[in-house]
Amino acid sequence: MSKILILVVVFCACNAQIRELPKGEPNTVGGKNVKLRMPGIIPQKNDDYLCSAFDASDEQLYITQYKIEGTADRAHHMLLYGCSDVPSKDIYWDCGHHGVCSGSSSIMFAWAKNAPPTSLPPSVGFRFGGQESSVKYLVLQIHYAHPLPPGEKDYSGMDIDVTSEEQKYIAGIFLLIGGAIIPPFMPKVHADACCKVNVPAPIHLFAYRTHAHALGRVITGYKLGKMSGQVEEIARGNPQWPQAFYGMPRVFDLESGDIIAARCTYNSTNKNTTTYMGSTAGDEMCNLYLMYYTDAKSGTAYQICTDQCNQRPSLFPIDSDEPLPPNPLLEEHALHGSRDKENANIVISDKMSINLEQLEYNNVFGSTDDPHKSIPEPEKKGQIDYMLNHVVHRKPGSLVPPQDEIYNKQVEDITQNHLEMKATSKPETIQLKTYPDKYVADPKWLSTIQSQPSAVAIDSKGNVVIFHRANRAWGFNTFGFDNRLADSSIGPIEDATLILFDPNDSQVINKGGQKMFYLPHGLTIDQEDCLWVTDVGAHQVFKLTPLRKGTDSLQILLELGKKLEPGSGEGEFCKPTSVAVLASGEFFVADGYCNSRIIKYTKAGMKISEWKAGTTSPMNVPHSLTLVPERDMICVADRENGRIQCFSITDGRLQMVLKFPEFRTSLYAVAYKDGNLYAVNGPSSSNGKTVPAQGFVIDVKGSGEIVSLFGSKVDTHLGTPHALALGANGSSIYIADISPFRVLKLIKQEKDVTSSPTIINGETMLADRTPSSTSFSSEHMIDLDVSSFSTSVIIISILAVPLLILIIVFAIIRLRQRGCCAETKRTAKLDLGSLLGHRDPIRGGFEKLAMEDSDGEGEMDSDSEADVVEFTKARA
Numbered sequence: 001m002s003k004i005l006i007l008v009v010v011f012c013a014c015n016a017q018i019r020e021l022p023k024g025e026p027n028t029v030g031g032k033n034v035k036l037r038m039p040g041i042i043p044q045k046n047d048d049y050l051c052s053a054f055d056a057s058d059e060q061l062y063i064t065q066y067k068i069e070g071t072a073d074r075a076h077h078m079l080l081y082g083c084s085d086v087p088s089k090d091i092y093w094d095c096g097h098h099g100v101c102s103g104s105s106s107i108m109f110a111w112a113k114n115a116p117p118t119s120l121p122p123s124v125g126f127r128f129g130g131q132e133s134s135v136k137y138l139v140l141q142i143h144y145a146h147p148l149p150p151g152e153k154d155y156s157g158m159d160i161d162v163t164s165e166e167q168k169y170i171a172g173i174f175l176l177i178g179g180a181i182i183p184p185f186m187p188k189v190h191a192d193a194c195c196k197v198n199v200p201a202p203i204h205l206f207a208y209r210t211h212a213h214a215l216g217r218v219i220t221g222y223k224l225g226k227m228s229g230q231v232e233e234i235a236r237g238n239p240q241w242p243q244a245f246y247g248m249p250r251v252f253d254l255e256s257g258d259i260i261a262a263r264c265t266y267n268s269t270n271k272n273t274t275t276y277m278g279s280t281a282g283d284e285m286c287n288l289y290l291m292y293y294t295d296a297k298s299g300t301a302y303q304i305c306t307d308q309c310n311q312r313p314s315l316f317p318i319d320s321d322e323p324l325p326p327n328p329l330l331e332e333h334a335l336h337g338s339r340d341k342e343n344a345n346i347v348i349s350d351k352m353s354i355n356l357e358q359l360e361y362n363n364v365f366g367s368t369d370d371p372h373k374s375i376p377e378p379e380k381k382g383q384i385d386y387m388l389n390h391v392v393h394r395k396p397g398s399l400v401p402p403q404d405e406i407y408n409k410q411v412e413d414i415t416q417n418h419l420e421m422k423a424t425s426k427p428e429t430i431q432l433k434t435y436p437d438k439y440v441a442d443p444k445w446l447s448t449i450q451s452q453p454s455a456v457a458i459d460s461k462g463n464v465v466i467f468h469r470a471n472r473a474w475g476f477n478t479f480g481f482d483n484r485l486a487d488s489s490i491g492p493i494e495d496a497t498l499i500l501f502d503p504n505d506s507q508v509i510n511k512g513g514q515k516m517f518y519l520p521h522g523l524t525i526d527q528e529d530c531l532w533v534t535d536v537g538a539h540q541v542f543k544l545t546p547l548r549k550g551t552d553s554l555q556i557l558l559e560l561g562k563k564l565e566p567g568s569g570e571g572e573f574c575k576p577t578s579v580a581v582l583a584s585g586e587f588f589v590a591d592g593y594c595n596s597r598i599i600k601y602t603k604a605g606m607k608i609s610e611w612k613a614g615t616t617s618p619m620n621v622p623h624s625l626t627l628v629p630e631r632d633m634i635c636v637a638d639r640e641n642g643r644i645q646c647f648s649i650t651d652g653r654l655q656m657v658l659k660f661p662e663f664r665t666s667l668y669a670v671a672y673k674d675g676n677l678y679a680v681n682g683p684s685s686s687n688g689k690t691v692p693a694q695g696f697v698i699d700v701k702g703s704g705e706i707v708s709l710f711g712s713k714v715d716t717h718l719g720t721p722h723a724l725a726l727g728a729n730g731s732s733i734y735i736a737d738i739s740p741f742r743v744l745k746l747i748k749q750e751k752d753v754t755s756s757p758t759i760i761n762g763e764t765m766l767a768d769r770t771p772s773s774t775s776f777s778s779e780h781m782i783d784l785d786v787s788s789f790s791t792s793v794i795i796i797s798i799l800a801v802p803l804l805i806l807i808i809v810f811a812i813i814r815l816r817q818r819g820c821c822a823e824t825k826r827t828a829k830l831d832l833g834s835l836l837g838h839r840d841p842i843r844g845g846f847e848k849l850a851m852e853d854s855d856g857e858g859e860m861d862s863d864s865e866a867d868v869v870e871f872t873k874a875r876a
Helices: 002-015 328-336 383-388 405-415 786-817
Strands: 032-037 048-055 061-069 077-085 102-112 124-128 137-144 157-163 169-177 188-196 203-211 216-224 231-237 246-254 259-266 287-295 302-305 345-349 352-355 435-441 453-458 464-468 498-501 508-512 520-525 531-535 540-544 556-560 578-581 587-591 597-601 607-611 622-628 633-638 643-648 654-658 667-673 676-681 684-686 689-691 695-699 706-710 721-726 732-738 741-760 763-769
Touching: 032 137, 061 102, 077 157, 102 124, 102 169, 102 203, 102 287, 102 302, 169 188, 169 203, 169 259, 188 302, 203 216, 203 231, 216 287, 231 246, 231 287, 259 287, 453 732, 453 741, 464 520, 520 578, 531 578, 578 622, 587 622, 597 622, 633 654, 633 667, 643 667, 676 721
Parallel strands: 124 169, 169 302, 435 706, 453 520, 453 721, 622 667, 667 721
Antiparallel strands: 032 157, 048 137, 061 124, 061 157, 077 102, 077 137, 169 287, 188 259, 203 246, 203 287, 216 231, 216 259, 345 352, 435 741, 453 464, 464 498, 498 508, 520 531, 531 540, 540 556, 578 587, 587 597, 597 607, 622 633, 633 643, 643 654, 667 676, 676 695, 684 689, 695 706, 721 732, 732 741, 741 763
């Protein structure tokens, strides 16, 4: 009954209308204090993004202070947006899926980790409402990391001090957003953002705020002056401290033509999976908020930078990733809030301290309300002084000397690769098993293409179809935090995205798919040669007519999902990845990146069932699907869990899990042919070294083991494989590689060549060897030659004879020493264990065989009803 009541409350709340901005109560400085609160809502899931709006269009007002009413144990973070319009008129809505603003938007405040209240300098305020401002609605957004305890509602929010008195300067936020893929076990990984400033009037920075999740260690900010040619550090913050707006030691001016930059540094040494940028608490973020003031008449209140610094690696000084010293008081406050108001003032450095009860910037202007009369001149340092002291932490505001050749060379040597691969401990030598690699590159196939190939498939005639992204690529800034395309004005790709190739010489037969897709991902061809594609940009799945030599245009036979609208409800997808089609016409969709689920449909596209978890751990980006008809299974490349999971096509129950050390941390694609699963992983790292991707052939009809590799040789090495397809009988393998852009074709050769591990600097690397120089492992080499086996038996028999004689002689000597050959009567039984030296008089004989698995891997859940086989072999 309580669940029904809760649902009724939520339903009624969501149908209430948007609220007017509260009138507020008078404050002590002549303005009003306005309370912005959530309306008693109940978060329904982990990582729930909820928004509530206030109509503020009537009167022009200025915000001069923010004070949060809430705690970090309930609100992961809180943002206040200024919007020209909102996507919902309900009292609150799910803004993780439906967005925060419609039309123009700006961030007016951000809070996390129990940051203290913030007061703006005199004569500065965030403007909203009235005729001059585009901000007509204030939208409060809260990210709830977890649902609340049963029965609880949330009324978190913020108090804002507002005034109707016109301010000389308007406040604004300059947001820099960096992006990176963070491999596991890495002590330093960088995510950078760089932009050339383009503003209608100069802006003046006075405070900064950093934001990252659990892996973030330090975030730094820099300004490269157009006129001076000097790089200045403007910010350095620890995202694990209270995420407040910390004051800068002086005002930094920015004007058009200057360069602004941010660097986030992460430590993933305690993570065993790859971490991506995203909106959940398990993802990472790289945000540097710079608060500024500018001219109220001609200035702008919001700027954003998302470029990735590809052209400016030397902008960042050598110590750009040096963290601030530990501060237990700030770390404690970030977790639990203020507990000691009498000792709330905390020293961060010799030039910076904060009060955890109140952040004020009154000293920014000195003794006047005009900041331009009190900006101190920075102390200049010479190049030699900098080079001698570059390892010493620079305080915000200090200068980096002009970029000369010596400086650029030193910085570029260190920062040319943003993934700093440094081992934190002594490298561990890992010896993996030896497998043959029977595949070579097809010399007739031209593998390079001019765009990012996301998928490859084979039709009934053996022709190759490639699904590619034309002039687009999936980058860090392609999607916003709400999983929508960041550029809302972008249309479908103009060029053909599907290309039909001759499998023999890679000649183009035909093309199709113009003006149909936003960001291609998966491709499957069914028994009738119909094309099934997934579009992660549009969040849709399509069934298309076959692409053949004479095809003029492709027709849509079935369309699923809401165009450009990510979601998890009925008829919705969020970045779907792959499709698998049964002979009956029923099909499965991997709704991969956001929802991590598999959905089964009828031939007509009606939903039958869905599932997310097979084992005790749910799927994490189901990236690729393949069918195993002989066993009525559908197998999934569970990408971020680095494994293959296979389910019953009838009821979705788990049938088999394949996970090997060789898979490492990620598995991108899987395909099936004649009793074997073929899979490719992604590049990874071990002991600070890059481990290249490779392919695996797994015998699922017999041993359930890896039996061979592909793509492990120098001339067939893989870059970043994304998808694969198989020719007849697995005699050829096509691999879509997104970095570099290419589709490889590997063919099976008659003579076996084995890839043997070679240990270099503590890391197992593969090197080609011929069978004559390699000792094969009988456990995995199941295709040994019969004649060789007979010869081996004869050799072993000959060697066994002298060994047997030695054992008999040793046994006789032991018997004589113990008097067993004397005529004295013996009552003890003959004990083979004692003959071999075992002295245990109680047990005697052989030791009891231990039946328990020493490491616990591969154990079935006692509550599981599925016939589960998990191959998690512990390899020396």
